[in-house]
Amino acid sequence: MLQQLYIRNFTLIEELDIAFNRGFSVITGETGAGKSIILGAIGLLLGSRADAKQIKMGADKCIIEAHFDLSQYDLQSLFDENDIDYDVHDCIIRREVNSNGKSRAFVNDTPVGLNILRELGVNLVDIHSQHQNLLLQKEDFQLGVLDVIAADRKLKEEYQLSFKAYKKVEKQLQQLHEEIEKTKENEDFLRFQVNEIEQAHLEEGMQEELEQESETMAHAEEIKSGLYFADNLLNGDEAGLVQQLKQVSQSLQSIEKVYPKVKELCDRMNSTYIELKDISEGISGSIDGIDFDPIRQEEINDKLDTLYSLQQKFHVSTVKELLDTLMNFKQQLHNIEYGEEELSVLEKEIGRLQSHAENLAGRLTISRKEAGMQVEREMHNRLIPLGMPNIRFKVELLGKSLSEDGADKVQFLFSANKSTALQPVAKVASGGEISRVMLSLKAMISNAVKLPTIIFDEIDTGVSGWVAEQMAQIMYEMGESGRQVICITHLPQIAAMGTTHYRVSKRETQQGTTSHMVSLSQKERILEIAQMLSGNDISDAAIENAKSLLRIRI
Incomplete structure (x- = not known):
């Protein structure tokens, strides 16, 4: 679980030190306020490529540091293999980027290469952004889903x-x-x-x-x-x-x-x-x-x-x-x-x-066929409440020559309408439909294995209203079942379901634009959600509506 995040001199962020909680958290803010910057900083911790342009103007280097609780994960062997001190309750990952473009990474004060950082990061944080929806085009992702369920x-x-x-x-x-x-x-x-x-x-x-x-x-x-x-x-x-x-x-x-x-x-x-x-x-x-x-x-x-x-x-x-x-x-x-x-x-x-x-391989095929039927049932049950009453979802398993992952070729077939033939989901599903499919898959997988901290970025693309509430309910339930779920959202229906609410904003100073992130109190949440509902001119009706949305969770 991500416990603390510290950022200094990273793009628009001069200094940020913020704690994260268990359960379902939401991050809101105006477009361009810096929500993507937070994700970029976490990405660096997970081993993404460093660039000197990421350093705040006028600074010599930037630092990103995070504290993780590893008690839910069996990761000691990874630390032992790489001769890194293991602290199950406080694992500290730090990344420094210098103005010459070179970077250094540390895990519990031990210098590590980016390969180790990436290997550790995969086990700690799963960032789901819009580009990850492209995974639905990849056979190995779909096969991986079956193997997790199986x-x-x-x-x-x-x-x-x-x-x-x-x-x-x-x-x-x-x-x-x-x-x-x-x-x-x-x-x-x-x-x-x-x-x-x-x-x-x-x-x-x-x-x-x-x-x-x-x-x-x-x-x-x-x-x-x-x-x-x-x-x-x-x-x-x-x-x-x-x-x-x-x-x-x-x-x-x-x-x-x-x-x-x-x-x-x-x-x-x-x-x-x-x-x-x-x-x-x-x-x-x-x-x-x-x-x-x-x-x-x-x-x-x-x-x-x-x-x-x-x-x-x-x-x-x-x-x-x-x-x-x-x-x-x-x-x-x-x-x-x-x-x-x-x-x-x-x-x-x-x-x-x-x-x-x-x-x-034959035994694998049998287990995957059984898992495929389970996936079909669960996806059907999950997608109907998400505004797809006529949903058809089929796991097509075909044979192929022996390969490293077995003798099975898999495709997720999808149709949102009774009159539309089943087609590969990535080809026929709209942006909003794909977001709902991916959220349902993540929720289903999270019930089968211990997923790391999950960060959803724009999972609400193409949805609104009642469907958004249902998506928020799924993420809330994932958080309540012992997982840490963080969602960056523009929708008040989703923001209201968070057990913790963060707001990202930017300020203009003499030194330039800076980005900030704070945890909101209950009163501040009401105003933030009201603003999301009605814009800068917050009406009494918007405030009452915000209070009503917040009571959904109470």
Whole structure:
């Protein structure tokens, strides 16, 4: 429920801070006074597009903030999923628009994106304006009405999961068909490419080994010269380092008995001698392994040329990527050889999933047919008191191919006269008739589910007098049944039925035009409704008439 609305520097509103009550509230005011501005501000809170032109002239930014009571709605999971603090009795939504056109949104002081704002807004406020009457042209809206009345949410969710699984496997089958057809055309070329790569006898790491061996062979003389020089320093005649270290070690060992302190040095020298001797042997062994072999060099170059050529051909840079390419080609050949078996498996799975989805869709159709009969009865009963004594309203349910919302195509058919054939409601109903149809639908839906705060804007288009009173009675009853209903109206019959009455007016100041909104007292309501009845020159008769209208609710 909307509890409080605060607006600052939004179009003609300098500052507005007003509380809203439960039940049925009405908003009145002259054309252009700013009623649509209030709706625009609430729309921003629900995630509509921001525009710097909405900021009041001379201000740097505008702020719209609203407090909601969430106790009637199960919304905690939405807050938890988006890591937003949850206060069931006071949810604060704020939107700020800066002069550069950029905006920020907050829910309970947590910054949020417009997608979250819109998702939350759908659950909090339903604004019914004239453009929403166009929903009667949309099949998904009409189908949604049936599903609400049928209360088949769980069944519909189960169907949608089944349908998605069916379409997923169907897509896999189509892709496999396309792959098989494509690879069949290129089968010979694929086999040639597989053979070409396999002949290279690829192994991971071979490229690095071959390149290193090629580098070593290219510098064989230089390497061998360096090894010979090192070996000569270590082992050359009796002056070699290895022999000298051996002599040092033996010298220290000879005095160890008479000079025990030298034992540690002797051990360290002996370890150094052993290590150096091992290094020396390693160098000597390496010398034997370094030789320039022109035949081996040519063999290495051939292998590397083959590698580089394959990498260039298949647009890769490593042996691993070439092996991956080979596996891909082999998989395509496998699909050709064994594809028919896989196609058969997928086709059987599709048949099973399709059968399951069709079964669930059939159950949906049954529930929708039952809901359709209920809608026909209720709409008939609701529209007759709204000035349509000859109303005929039919829910036409036709079959269609399986889709995300089932296998049903729905149309609301309408005729206000006995002699007029039933036609789609959006094509034949007048503006006033459509307003009454939509109000009746909303009232019917509100009895089936917990609708959020409902705001009716010009729902009274094309009606007056006794019909307006009946429409007001419907909205009043919706409000009395625990819902918050707010109606922007120009009709005194509707205004008189509100449990709370707000008036929007504009004033001319030196700074420009400003718009204001106030809650009216009982005396102020009488004058406001009298003015709606007779214009600016309020007569005694108009005042008595206003009092009479207000007693309708008492």
